[in-house]
Amino acid sequence: MIRAALTAVALAVAAVAGLGAGYVLWNKKEVNWYAADVNKLGPGPENDLIRYGKDLIVNTARYIGKNASNPAMRYAGNDLSCQNCHLNAGLQPFAAPFISTFGTFPMMVDDQVLTLTGRLNGCMRRSLNGKNLPEDSREMQALVAYLKFLGEGTPEGVRLPGMGLKPLENPASPPDARRGQEVYAQQCAKCHKEDGQGELKPSPGIGYSIPPLWGEASFNAGAGMAKTAYAAAYIHANMPFGVSYLDPVLTVQQAWDVAAFMISKPHPPATPETGSDLQ
Structure with missing residues (x-):
């Protein structure tokens, strides 16, 4: 098990x-x-x-x-x-x-x-x-x-404390993208921008200092972050940027809601080529 x-x-x-x-x-x-x-x-x-x-x-x-x-x-x-x-x-x-x-x-x-x-x-x-x-x-x-x-010195076959994402309780109410939009505007838009497109690195850099959360420049619909539970756990433990899992800023409900809002936005489709890891 x-x-x-x-x-x-x-x-x-x-x-x-x-x-x-x-x-x-x-x-x-x-x-x-x-x-x-x-x-x-x-x-x-x-x-x-x-x-x-x-x-x-x-x-x-x-x-x-x-x-x-x-x-x-x-x-x-x-x-x-x-x-x-x-x-x-x-x-x-x-x-x-x-x-x-x-x-x-x-x-x-x-x-x-x-x-x-x-x-x-x-x-x-x-x-x-x-x-x-x-x-x-x-x-x-x-x-x-x-x-x-x-991984040097870590035990084989054992996932150490802090690996993966911190388990997150179920929300008191079903995740709601409309509530999540309000949380996003208050807590997330300052960095990720109102349009969710983040911030490019200063020229001549390539890439993002703050990543886009949706749109063609973001992860596709097959990514782990496109799953509400994974996104909510990640957001609760790490966002806004600089937050520690020991002292989260967002409530559990807010994390679920903002994850629902982010995932409700368009993402590149998961294509047949995306496949599973076992291909």
Whole structure:
């Protein structure tokens, strides 16, 4: 039962992870699993690959985005960066961090083996609304190297405290996009703008300093963030930007409502090519 739940969690872009016995056990270790720092790595090709992996997370659009300078590298269908959702380069607890991601793959899903590269390409197709990165590309190798670096010392097969998204209670009332629009205007529009299109990086940068939440430049309808429960949990723990899950600004109901509002807006469709992770 627990294993099946973890498998389901791993398949979502921003999966809602529960705090089970494994969390309690490993949380007793006095280790800051979120303190990984690529700046402390020495010279060498292996460490260069790790550093490039982090740069890809932070500046995805520059290298493989829709408007990447090299047309042959335009694998994404938008100019979002992985860090737009996986905050602090995948090091922020309950913002779908990468700390124990490497150690949870490969895994069995529907009697098939799901690899880490397959999971990453699921994000490429849905959250970035694009196409698969070749598994033998330097970019894919760099992403895997960075995730492996972040996972050093973490137990295999165990999702650590802070992984996934913080579980969120059900709302007292069904999520309501009209109420969510009011919350959005009060709490979200200052950064994401009234039209939901976020803010571009200053020229000559490529991508967004604040991501669009809907429209053609956003994630497609197959992305994890297009699911109300995932979006609500993410919003409650991390938004407005700078909020900590320890001291949320929005109420549980407000988080559900603003998630419903965001998802009610147009997004690129999920195409047959989007598919599952197991393709």
